[in-house]
Amino acid sequence: MFDELEALREAVRGLLDGQTAAPGMWGRLCKEIGVAGLTVPEELGGSGAGLTEAAVVLEELGRVLSPAPMLGTVLAVHTLLGLDDDEARERLLPAICTGERTVTVAFLRDGPALFRDVTAADTVLAVTDDGVHEVNTGIDVGGSLDLTRQVGTLRLDRAAGRRLTGTAPDLLPLACATLAAEQLGTAGRALELTVGYVQQRHQFGRPIGSFQVLQHRLAEAYIRVQAARSACEAAVQAVADGTADAPLLAAVAKVTCSETVRAVAAEMMQMHGGIAITWEHDAHRYLRRAWATAQMFGSPESHVARLTPTVVPSPY
Structure with missing residues (x-):
């Protein structure tokens, strides 16, 4: 197990070396190493690994201040796997694994949801008090203290979306x-x-x-x-x-x-x-x-x- 984790670490570090913010880097990480699908079951296009492997990738991304949306992806995958919506899982997870679609999670409370990976996302899973909603909508990009990564505000007034089946797990x-x-x-x-x-x-x-x-x-x-x-x-x-x-x-x-x-x-x-x-x-x-x-x-x-x-x- 230790050797496998170190091999994963070396692969991610080698790919990131000197080109952290290069265009298409997230796509390369997904296609060449499979980082987005680490926690996705094999039958849904992933590698069936676990959170330990995902943590290794996150540590390597943190080392170089990468803007790659790995954290949002892990949360989105966990949300989809915890719901009872087979259609959403079968439609979204394979595309997440290949990097064709970037999905993140926004936690909504009393006002607009603020989450750092929304600016990179094609789809947002909005977790509200009455369930989880799949939303494809515009995002207002705002300023951030962290210059290596954008932060966006997700606004849902009259936004198109659909409610997914099931209750969101404790994220x-x-x-x-x-x-x-x-x-x-x-x-x-x-x-x-x-x-x-x-x-x-x-x-x-x-x-x-x-x-x-x-x-x-x-x-x-x-x-x-x-x-x-x-x-x-x-x-x-x-x-x-x-x-x-x-x-x-x-x-x-x-x-x-x-x-x-x-x-x-x-x-x-x-x-x-x-x-x-x-x-x-x-x-x-x-x-x-x-x-x-x-x-x-x-x-x-x-x-x-x-x-x-x-x-x-x-x-x-």
Whole structure:
């Protein structure tokens, strides 16, 4: 299993190398590696793999700040598989697997739905209080803190669509666990780039990485990333297995990975100095991605507030 995951990781990384935002990249990822169909059963055109494999892809996409709509695809596939609508599954899933159609999920509450992958989607599964609706409609593209990826607002006034059969599964644990995987990739790569930079940048006749204060800060960042990896892997496995503690572990992963990616990206900015705020350097893009993803599916603070009443106080 480990060898298969590493082979998948190498394949995705090799395809992304040097051409992250190249036109048609998502189509190549789907057709050459089959990333969109990883969690789709074989009889519906997928590879019948699982969430662990999808998390590996998300981590690699997060490393290079890719705009590929993998997260929205995973959520859409899970939604379709959880419904009782055979016609929708048979019509949409094979096209998703090949990359011919991009489908995402929008969570609607009291106002317009905001979800980052809607600008890349051909079809949106709008999850409302009265069910799931398949919608093909216009999207208002708006500004985003994350310059590597557009955010859109889906408006449904008099929009054409159809209601799908069945009730939407609980998507929050899946969303938090898979987003954590992407954040883990972003944090890990930000740390790698920073370690490489402080070994090359010289002050007072020696690399700045030799200064003890920076070594301590990088060591703390490394520990944060490893803790985030543990939290992410536990959440992904729990959600994949459908265990009772999956919602808790997914929330823990969301909090841990959100705080980690923000902290590591901030260290990246500080240790790179003035070059980090130039348009030519990627440091500010990592920071923007970190803060943007931290707010998705609930901020870390909101998850902590939600979980605090469920935590049993220690008797010690």
